[in-house]
Amino acid sequence: xxxQSPRRSHLSVLQPYLLIAPTLIxxxxxxxxxxxxxxxxxxxxxxxxxxxAGKAPDYVGLQNFRDLFDEAHYMxxxxxxxxxxxxxxxxxxVVIGVPLGLLLALLLNxxxxxxxxxxxxxxxxSLLPLIGAASIWSFIxxxxxxxxxxxxxxxxxxxxxxxxxxxxxxxxxxxxxxWKQAGYFMIFFLAGLQNIPRDxxxxxxxxxxxxxxxxxxxxxxxxxxxxxxxxxxxxxxxxQTVEQLQALGExxxxxxxxxxxxxxxxxxxxxxxxxxxxxxxxxxxxxxLTFTIxxxxxxxxxxxx
Amino acid sequence: xxxxxxxxxxxxxxxxxxxxxxxxxxxxxxxxxxxxxPETEPVTKGNIFFGSELTFENFERAIAIAPWSLHYINSLIxxxxxxxxxxxxVTCAAYAFARMRFLGRDLLLMVILLQLMIPSGVxxxxxxxxxxxxxxxxxxxxxxxxxxxxxxxxxLLRQTFREVPIExxxxxxxxxxxxxxxxxxxxxxxxxxxxxxxxxxxxxxxWNEFLWPFIITRSEAIRPLTLGLNKxxxxxxxxxxxxxxxxxxxxVIAPLVILFLLFQRQFVESFARSGIR
Numbered sequence: 001x002x003x004q005s006p007r008r009s010h011l012s013v014l015q016p017y018l019l020i021a022p023t024l025i026x027x028x029x030x031x032x033x034x035x036x037x038x039x040x041x042x043x044x045x046x047x048x049x050x051x052x053a054g055k056a057p058d059y060v061g062l063q064n065f066r067d068l069f070d071e072a073h074y075m076x077x078x079x080x081x082x083x084x085x086x087x088x089x090x091x092x093x094v095v096i097g098v099p100l101g102l103l104l105a106l107l108l109n110x111x112x113x114x115x116x117x118x119x120x121x122x123x124x125x126s127l128l129p130l131i132g133a134a135s136i137w138s139f140i141x142x143x144x145x146x147x148x149x150x151x152x153x154x155x156x157x158x159x160x161x162x163x164x165x166x167x168x169x170x171x172x173x174x175x176x177x178x179w180k181q182a183g184y185f186m187i188f189f190l191a192g193l194q195n196i197p198r199d200x201x202x203x204x205x206x207x208x209x210x211x212x213x214x215x216x217x218x219x220x221x222x223x224x225x226x227x228x229x230x231x232x233x234x235x236x237x238x239x240q241t242v243e244q245l246q247a248l249g250e251x252x253x254x255x256x257x258x259x260x261x262x263x264x265x266x267x268x269x270x271x272x273x274x275x276x277x278x279x280x281x282x283x284x285x286x287x288x289l290t291f292t293i294x295x296x297x298x299x300x301x302x303x304x305x
Numbered sequence: 306x307x308x309x310x311x312x313x314x315x316x317x318x319x320x321x322x323x324x325x326x327x328x329x330x331x332x333x334x335x336x337x338x339x340x341x342x343p344e345t346e347p348v349t350k351g352n353i354f355f356g357s358e359l360t361f362e363n364f365e366r367a368i369a370i371a372p373w374s375l376h377y378i379n380s381l382i383x384x385x386x387x388x389x390x391x392x393x394x395v396t397c398a399a400y401a402f403a404r405m406r407f408l409g410r411d412l413l414l415m416v417i418l419l420q421l422m423i424p425s426g427v428x429x430x431x432x433x434x435x436x437x438x439x440x441x442x443x444x445x446x447x448x449x450x451x452x453x454x455x456x457x458x459x460x461l462l463r464q465t466f467r468e469v470p471i472e473x474x475x476x477x478x479x480x481x482x483x484x485x486x487x488x489x490x491x492x493x494x495x496x497x498x499x500x501x502x503x504x505x506x507x508x509x510x511x512w513n514e515f516l517w518p519f520i521i522t523r524s525e526a527i528r529p530l531t532l533g534l535n536k537x538x539x540x541x542x543x544x545x546x547x548x549x550x551x552x553x554x555x556x557v558i559a560p561l562v563i564l565f566l567l568f569q570r571q572f573v574e575s576f577a578r579s580g581i582r
Contacts, residue, residue, distance in 0.1 A: 014409070015484070019401035022394040023417055026454030033422045034431030041431075107322045116569060119328035123573065124333065127565050129513035129531050132558045135538050136332045139339060139547045147335055179329065184576065191577045211314050243515040245540045261427060265516060268430055277430050284427050285331050292422040 001063045035285065047273055058272075064279040075276045082251075082258040083283070085170055089177070089259060090238035098230055100232065101185025102223075106215075108186070109193045123183035130180070134244035137176045141248070168258035169249045176244055181237065192213040192226030193219070225298065232295045239287055241279050260284050333562075340364065340552040363548035364556075370540055370549070372525060372531035373556055379445075380529040384511045385517070387449045388504055395455050395503070399462035400488050401447060404474070420456035428517070433520055447521045448529075452511065458503050461578060465499040466492050502575035505568075530557045 047055035070076040090228055104122050125133060140147045141162035149159035162172045196219065204214050218249065220227075242262035245251050251258030251266070258266075264280050267273045340363050367373075379482050401407070425432055432451055436542055441447040473491045482490065493500070515531040537553040540546070565572050 013407075016401040016407040020413060020417070021395040023398040023454040023456075023459060024413060026394070027417050027420045027456065029435065030425050030451040030454070031428065034425075034428040034435060035419075035423045037431045037434075038428065053323060056311070085346070103321070107318055107325075111545050118322060118326055119569060119573065120566065121329045123569075124562060124565060125329065126576070127509055127513075127561045127572070129515065129534070130560050131515045131534055131538070132513075132554050133332075135534060135550055135554045136336050136542075138538070139551060140332060140335070145547060152489065153490065168419040177547050179332070183329075187573050188579045190573070240424065246515070246535060256398075261429070261516075265429060265520070266519060268433060281430060285423055288424065288427060289422050299346060300406055 028040045036257045038278050038281050038285065042275065042282045044278075045275040048272075060275065064275040065282075066183050068276060068279055068283075075273065078255050078258070078263060079276070079280060080259050081255045082263045085255070086239060086260045088170065089174055093177050093181060094172045094231055094234050096174075097181050098177065098185055098227070098234055100182040101230065102189050103228070104182060104186040105193055106191030106219075109190060112183045122186060125182075128180070128183040130241060130243040131246055133176060133180050134247035136245075137172070137179075138247045141172050157290065160240055164253070166253050166256035169252070173244060173248050173257055173259075177238070177241065178246065181234065185234060187232075188226055188230050189223065192223050196222050228298055232291050232298065236288055236291045236295070239284060307372055336551045336554055337548040340555055342548065342572055344546060344548040366546070366549040367537060367553035367556065371536050371555075372532075372552070373533060376528065376530045376533040377524065379527055380512055380531075382445060383448050383529050384508045386445065387452045387511050390453045391447070391455050391458055391507060392500070392504075394453060395458035396493065397463055398459045398468055399491060402459065403463045403466035406470075409582055414459075417454070417456050417459055420454070421460075425451045429516065429520065432517075441452060443523045443527070445527050448527070451517070452461065452507075455503075455507070458507075461499055461503055462496060465496040469495045477525050499578075501571060502578050505572060505575040506578075509572075514562060533557070 026130045041049045041057070043059060043061055044057040045060045045064065046057050067073045068076050068079045071080060089206075108118055112118075121283070128136075137143075143149065143159075143161055143164065146162070148162060152159045160168060162168050200218055201214060204218060209217065240261060242265070245257070245259060249257055251262050255263070260280060261284060264277055267277045270277075311353055341359050341361075343358060343360055344363060344366075362404055392403055398417070401559050402410065436450075437449045439447075441450070469492055473495070477487050512529075513531065514529070515535065518529050518532055519535065522532070534557045537550055541550040
């Protein structure tokens with residue numbers, strides 16, 4: 001036993017590194033390295049002309065980014081329209097989806113008959129695959145036999161081209177996203193509400209505070225951190241949830257409802273757009289990174305409090 | 306006064322709740338109804354709920370378009386293969402970060418947390434390339450490998466492991482347990498709820514995944530359910546066969562919806578912990 005001791009201690013120095021090695025290597029391979037490669041490739045462009053196939057890409061500095069922000073450039077037009085849509089999509093999800101999630105949490109926060117049914121009704125959309133949710137709504141929004149138009153027609157309206165009219169497609173996509181995410185946001189608010197001690201409300205009631213006063217003076221301030229947290233993650237998610245476009249108009253017509261990650265996905269095998277695809281990925285990473293860091297900072301403050 | 310306004314408030318609350326629940330349920334209800342009515346019959350014709358007759362034709366047609374049982378098996382292999390490896394990598398790393406002291410620990414944890422800041426979902430293009438470089442294109446491994454390391458899992462379990470009393474580990478060591486035994490019998494046993502939360506989030510995330518499987522596979526033989534549904538969507542596009550599309554959608558979403566019906570509370574609690582995913 002004693003004789004083994006030096007070798008053992010040798011091994012035990014390495015032990016923690018061996019334990020974290022698999023995770024570390026995978027994160028390096030599929031997150032860190034690709035991110036660095038994206039930066040590098042965003043300043044390059046595939047070689048053109050004859051015999052271009054084997055040639056190394058040309059260094060172009062920030063030209064890819066300049067093109068993306070040039071309204072007249074073919075990729076710039078697409079990118080800017082798409083970026084605008086993405087921001088509208090994210091803002092709409094936050095401005096409508098987050099308060100809806102809070103409302104649902106307030107409604108379902110106490111014991112009541114049929115609680116399971118209510119909870120199922122509002123949370124099941126969050127569990128569906130995005131593409132499944134989109135496929136359901138593609139029927140609801142469909143031109144001739146869809147439910148949305150059936151309702152409109154019964155009200156005497158001729159019906160709308162939800163997935164074909166450039167002014168409506170983005171709206172349709174936003175509706176689906178809110179329907180899908182509100183229940184997910186709700187559960188964070190439910191967790192936040194459960195952390196508020198009951199007796200605070202009891203003493204407030206004894207002091208004669210009305211329900212509305214209790215909500216604005218107690219519930220909202222105490223939920224502030226949860227609210228910030230949900231707002232931040234809803235932004236982060238909004239920039240990454242694009243699969244529904246596959247069944248809801250494919251970003252068209254003319255990118256009028258395209259979203260950034262979907263535009264990247266559409267160009268993944270277009271060799272000539274390789275530089276742009278990487279530059280767009282940098283923009284996307286920049287946005288996600290900003291919100292994630294904000295999230296961490298808020299969290300840190302949470303834990304030190 | 307307060308009592309009366311409370312009564313009015315409660316009344317409004319239950320009306321709002323009912324309206325929202327109905328609006329949220331309508332898509333699911335109509336998915337079911339449309340899948341059961343004859344294909345050519347619009348919802349405005351005949352009985353709004355059941356049409357002129359009930360039929361399984363749509364299911365038969367949807368089944369003919371894609372090899373669903375194959376897709377089911379592929380999805381199962383995908384989520385199970387991802388989860389099983391994750392459980393091992395995550396447990397090892399979480400123990401090291403929770404209970405061991407070593408040079409560079411905080412720095413290395415930061416590197417792993419980079420995954421939360423730069424999720425592989427946005428790195429589609431480069432990861433597609435990485436898979437090609439590794440010669441893994443169109444393999445099952447390619448589907449799973451980017452997810453085998455999970456910063457979310459490491460963070461969740463590290464937190465849980467830290468709450469396990471250190472005396473339990475010391476007692477086990479005195480009894481002669483080695484590292485593997487300590488991890489298994491002291492830590493894993495005391496972290497089952499955290500594992501369950503992680504497993505539910507992991508399984509439902511990957512069961513629902515579409516973009517990555519779509520670009521990284523070509524053969525139907527390994528493609529998961531979401532890709533079968535995509536094929537059906539593209540077929541439907543050309544002829545507006547919504548009956549068969551809704552039938553196919555139900556085939557895909559049924560397992561998760563049923564699981565959720567059975568394990569509502571666990572799902573809700575697990576997802577409440579997933580914000581940092």
